[in-house]
Amino acid sequence: MSIKTARRIRLTLSYLVLLSAIAIVIYPILWVIGSSFNPGNTLSSSTIIPENATLTHYKKLFAETDYLIWYWNTLKICFITMVLSVIFIGLTAYAFSRYKFVGRKNGLLLFLILQMIPQFVAILAIYILAYQVGLLDTHFALILVYVGGLIPMNTYLAKNYYDTIPKELDESARIDGAGHFRIFWQIILPLSKPILAVIALFSFISPFADFILASILISSDEKMTLAVGLFNMIKNEFGNSFTLFAAGSVLVAIPIGLLFLSLQRYFISGLTAGGTKG
Amino acid sequence: MTHRKSAALLSIIPGMGQFYNKQFVKGFAFLILAACYFIAFLDFLNIGLWGIVTLGTEVPRDHSIFLLVNGVISILVVAIGLGFYSFNIYDAYQNGKKRDQGLKLSTLKEQYHNVVDKGFPYLMVGPGFLLLIFVVIFPIIFMLLLAFTNYNLYNSPPAKLVDWVGFKNFIEIFSLDIWRETFISVFAWTIIWTFTATTLQVSVGIFLAVVLNQKEIKFKGVIRTLLILPWAVPAFVSILIFSGLFNDTFGAINQSLLAPLGIDSIPWMTDPFYTKIALIFIQSWLGFPFIMAMTTGVLQSIPGELYEAATVDGASNWDKFRKITLPMILFTTAPILITQYTFNFNNFNVIYLFNNGGPAVADQNAGGTDILISWIYNLTMTSAQYSKAAAVTVLLSLIIVSLALWQFRKTKSFKDEGMI
Numbered sequence: 036m037s038i039k040t041a042r043r044i045r046l047t048l049s050y051l052v053l054l055s056a057i058a059i060v061i062y063p064i065l066w067v068i069g070s071s072f073n074p075g076n077t078l079s080s081s082t083i084i085p086e087n088a089t090l091t092h093y094k095k096l097f098a099e100t101d102y103l104i105w106y107w108n109t110l111k112i113c114f115i116t117m118v119l120s121v122i123f124i125g126l127t128a129y130a131f132s133r134y135k136f137v138g139r140k141n142g143l144l145l146f147l148i149l150q151m152i153p154q155f156v157a158i159l160a161i162y163i164l165a166y167q168v169g170l171l172d173t174h175f176a177l178i179l180v181y182v183g184g185l186i187p188m189n190t191y192l193a194k195n196y197y198d199t200i201p202k203e204l205d206e207s208a209r210i211d212g213a214g215h216f217r218i219f220w221q222i223i224l225p226l227s228k229p230i231l232a233v234i235a236l237f238s239f240i241s242p243f244a245d246f247i248l249a250s251i252l253i254s255s256d257e258k259m260t261l262a263v264g265l266f267n268m269i270k271n272e273f274g275n276s277f278t279l280f281a282a283g284s285v286l287v288a289i290p291i292g293l294l295f296l297s298l299q300r301y302f303i304s305g306l307t308a309g310g311t312k313g
Numbered sequence: 314m315t316h317r318k319s320a321a322l323l324s325i326i327p328g329m330g331q332f333y334n335k336q337f338v339k340g341f342a343f344l345i346l347a348a349c350y351f352i353a354f355l356d357f358l359n360i361g362l363w364g365i366v367t368l369g370t371e372v373p374r375d376h377s378i379f380l381l382v383n384g385v386i387s388i389l390v391v392a393i394g395l396g397f398y399s400f401n402i403y404d405a406y407q408n409g410k411k412r413d414q415g416l417k418l419s420t421l422k423e424q425y426h427n428v429v430d431k432g433f434p435y436l437m438v439g440p441g442f443l444l445l446i447f448v449v450i451f452p453i454i455f456m457l458l459l460a461f462t463n464y465n466l467y468n469s470p471p472a473k474l475v476d477w478v479g480f481k482n483f484i485e486i487f488s489l490d491i492w493r494e495t496f497i498s499v500f501a502w503t504i505i506w507t508f509t510a511t512t513l514q515v516s517v518g519i520f521l522a523v524v525l526n527q528k529e530i531k532f533k534g535v536i537r538t539l540l541i542l543p544w545a546v547p548a549f550v551s552i553l554i555f556s557g558l559f560n561d562t563f564g565a566i567n568q569s570l571l572a573p574l575g576i577d578s579i580p581w582m583t584d585p586f587y588t589k590i591a592l593i594f595i596q597s598w599l600g601f602p603f604i605m606a607m608t609t610g611v612l613q614s615i616p617g618e619l620y621e622a623a624t625v626d627g628a629s630n631w632d633k634f635r636k637i638t639l640p641m642i643l644f645t646t647a648p649i650l651i652t653q654y655t656f657n658f659n660n661f662n663v664i665y666l667f668n669n670g671g672p673a674v675a676d677q678n679a680g681g682t683d684i685l686i687s688w689i690y691n692l693t694m695t696s697a698q699y700s701k702a703a704a705v706t707v708l709l710s711l712i713i714v715s716l717a718l719w720q721f722r723k724t725k726s727f728k729d730e731g732m733i
Contacts, residue, residue, distance in 0.1 A: 042529075045630070046527075046529055046530075049527060050530075052524050053521070053525060053530070053536055056521055057539050057540065059598070060539065060540055060598070061539060061542070063551065063555060064546065066554070066558065067554045067557075077563065078557055078564065083565075083569075123440060123441035124441065126441065127438050127441040130434040130435075131438070133434075136431075136435065142438070147717055148714050148717045149449055149453075151655060151713045151717045152453065152710050152714070153659045153686060154448075154449060154452075155661070155690070156686065156689060156706045156709065157452030157453050157456045159455075159456070159459070159699060160382075160451070160452035160453075163379075163455075164382065164448075164451065164452065167379060167382055179444065179447075180448045182448075183444045183447070183449050184448070184449060186445050187449075190441075215430075215433045216433075244549055246549055246662060247661065247690070262547075262549045265549070265553060266553065269553050269556070269557065280553070284553070287547060287550055288546045291546070291547050292545040293545075296538065296541070299541065299544075299545070299606065302603075303610065
């Protein structure tokens with residue numbers, strides 16, 4: 036067998052592998068898009084290429100369900116969570132990176148342990164606490180829980196990044212008479228924009244993807260988030276409103292997918308930074 | 314008696330030691346703070362600490378679970394109080410010592426600067442930490458305590474009181490047949506799930522990255538974007554879509570893919586074995602794009618000379634992959650691969666959203682595909698076995714914490730060089 040034939044076989048096999056991978060990846064996505072245009076309501080009538088394509092389900096979604104409200108709720112919760120997380124995490128990580136203070140080591144150890152225990156193992160306690168302070172069924176409680184849960188892991192991420200900013204910068208600023216907060220604000224903050232962007236991205240996406248906490252803390256229909264709303268749509272009356280669910284999913288997946296594809300570089304850099312050091 | 318001893322002794326009443334050291338403003342501030350603390354919290358602490366010891370004595374006046382919540386908060390408040398109290402004694406002692414050595418004490422202005430200076434890191438950490446205490450640490454302590462009570466559906470307030478039962482829940486998990494068997498089978502599946510699903514997603518990711526990044530492959534960018542789609546679509550949406558695709562009777566996999574090939578419907582949702590296969594497939598589908606994207610980065614950073622040298626030495630493609638590419642990938646990405654395993658160990662979403670941990674299995678109180686974390690969820694939310702769920706949570710946390718501590722010993726983040 037000549038080198039040329041061997042190469043041709045290798046390339047053919049490679050393309051075959053890639054094509055089948057693409058087929059497997061794309062099939063569920065095309066199927067759900069197809070289903071959302073299907074005239075029927077049920078799972079059994081869902082096909083990739085609908086015969087009499089219709090927009091009924093999209094219209095129904097806006098007219099008869101709280102879909103738009105869920106969408107708005109989700110975006111609102113994600114946005115506020117993102118802003119608060121970046122503030123809390125940016126400040127906490129700065130102290131851990133630059134100062135030696137009593138409790139620093141134990142604090143870091145605590146964060147390391149907490150980031151490994153998933154927050155929702157204590158859902159019962161979170162529920163009871165929210166009940167006792169009268170915050171059950173409010174977005175406020177949900178946001179607080181999300182922000183708290185994001186702190187341990189992302190503080191590490193930010194701290195590791197701050198650690199790479201040379202300490203000489205702080206020192207020369209201190210000699211020039213800059214105070215603690217000014218050093219943070221004018222030197223560290225501008226230099227750490229890339230990692231803060233990554234943290235902002237993470238803290239926007241993780242409430243978006245959360246199902247459990249939202250399903251426990253929120254009970255009224257008009258306060259639900261997308262994950263809970265879509266889950267109820269598919270599980271409560273399985274089969275009967277599947278195409279409606281499909282339409283809902285498509286409208287979630289497309290904007291988030293596009294946002295993600297345009298920012299994926301940041302995701303990779305953030306996740307890599309979180310794993311390699313730490 | 315030396316100044317340091319008298320100052321420390323006087324500080325038993327907060328502020329007095331500072332008065333003794335002639336630091337009147339500070340002493341007055343301490344005294345007021347202590348008084349406020351007692352006025353504000355005395356009643357609360359009294360009931361709180363009584364509540365956590367007894368968990369209530371009278372029905373329906375006492376609600377054991379609320380008493381437990383208040384008790385935990387009381388303990389946190391007491392801890393903060395004790396911290397302040399020991400700082401007060403420490404401060405008086407230190408200043409007394411300065412006087413013994415004939416040093417001058419800081420003036421009010423210096424003290425103020427000192428507080429701002431030393432207090433700055435606490436000011437930065439404070440807000441985040443306070444939030445963490447209430448929404449993360451408090452719930453975990455509460456679950457820990459709950460594991461030692463008999464709180465469940467039949468024994469719950471306001472109708473009944475909950476009691477401390479020591480290690481009974483843990484003993485029952487290992488001594489009662491149904492609990493022991495369930496625990497063992499759930500734990501075994503958790504381990505198998507973690508290893509197969511993660512290893513598969515990692516291998517597929519690395520494999521596709523290597524195939525895609527061969528020099529001769531065209532349309533790399535397009536293919537890459539298409540293959541990364543499962544990562545871009547929110548996971549909960551994909552999992553719910555899969556639960557429709559895999560539906561036994563109506564799902565497209567049985568109807569449109571397998572039926573034309575003459576294969577009978579496979580019971581994806583009703584036979585635990587097939588559900589497990591489906592879950593591992595779904596997780597690989599969800600998880601490989603990240604590994605692929607990351608590996609692509611590594612591949613692009615391997616210097617071309619390595620391969621040229623290998624070619625000169627007569628290495629085959631397979632040799633090059635085995636001796637150069639794979640070691641490079643594994644070496645650079647090892648820490649991230651580990652986090653992929655811990656992630657799947659606690660991967661609640663895929664298990665719960667796909668088939669709710671089901672299908673149900675005879676002779677055990679967990680579904681056939683429940684992993685520890687989804688079992689805990691079902692014990693709490695569906696069967697109201699709160700204290701048992703808490704006990705399993707404690708066991709799960711012990712496993713995780715020991716892993717974390719083991720990893721902790723190897724990290725560099727804890728060295729303090731160059732700190733202020």
